Amino acid sequence: MRVLVVEDETELAAYVKRGLEREGFATDVAGDGELGLEMASTGAYDAVVLDIMLPKLNGYRVCAELRARSNWVPILMLTAKDGEYDEAEALDTGADDYLTKPFSFVVLVAHLRALLRRGGGARPAVLTVGDLRLDPARRSFAVGDDIVALTPTEMAIMEVLMRRGGDVVSKSEILDSCWDWAYDGDVNIVEVYIRYLRKKIDVPYGRTQIQTVRGAGYRLVEHRE
Numbered sequence: 001m002r003v004l005v006v007e008d009e010t011e012l013a014a015y016v017k018r019g020l021e022r023e024g025f026a027t028d029v030a031g032d033g034e035l036g037l038e039m040a041s042t043g044a045y046d047a048v049v050l051d052i053m054l055p056k057l058n059g060y061r062v063c064a065e066l067r068a069r070s071n072w073v074p075i076l077m078l079t080a081k082d083g084e085y086d087e088a089e090a091l092d093t094g095a096d097d098y099l100t101k102p103f104s105f106v107v108l109v110a111h112l113r114a115l116l117r118r119g120g121g122a123r124p125a126v127l128t129v130g131d132l133r134l135d136p137a138r139r140s141f142a143v144g145d146d147i148v149a150l151t152p153t154e155m156a157i158m159e160v161l162m163r164r165g166g167d168v169v170s171k172s173e174i175l176d177s178c179w180d181w182a183y184d185g186d187v188n189i190v191e192v193y194i195r196y197l198r199k200k201i202d203v204p205y206g207r208t209q210i211q212t213v214r215g216a217g218y219r220l221v222e223h224r225e
């Protein structure tokens with residue numbers, strides 16, 4: 001899952017980015033409204049965390065402009081307590097939810113996960129493919145009754161493969177959803193992580209659920225006894 005944080009307070013932005021990445025979200029930061037609008041318009045994000053008081057273009061205008069362009073990315077707006085702006089106005093401009101500053105990180109993540117479930121069609125809270133089970137909110141993954149420990153990046157890749165329900169997902173799509181834009185290395189890093197995943201969820205169970213589709217990418221197939 002990929003999140004854009006539009007926030008000009010650099011310390012707060014860095015704190016949110018670090019925290020979200022620990023939770024397995026690939027996170028980019030835009031430091032002003034114009035850049036935020038431009039990045040959000042690429043359509044590369046599953047959700048946008050949008051501050052209201054921003055240089056160049058305020059959060060209301062960014063939000064209204066995205067909606068005017070028929071961009072329905074879920075937006076969580078950050079409002080300031082006692083500010084001259086309020087929550088009702090945030091929702092009026094097309095935000096899906098709001099959070100009042102200062103907020104706790106745990107609450108931010110809970111709001112984001114709820115938005116991701118609601119936004120962009122049906123997103124089940126817990127993903128299952130055969131006996132594989134991934135719970136994004138609890139950051140847990142299981143094969144049958146075995147809880148398997150995955151790193152945040154491995155978890156993010158499994159989430160992408162599971163959400164795609166057996167379709168082929170290209171390496172660059174995986175890279176885009178699971179790494180942030182600061183990573184400009186080799187797309188083959190994806191192969192390395194697929195190998196880690198196979199060692200955890202295929203090899204110990206004598207399966208080949210993560211399949212390589214030559215020249216195209218990877219797909220996850222349901223295991224049948």
Ligand code: CA
Nearest residue numbers: 008051053054
């Ligand atoms: Ca601000």
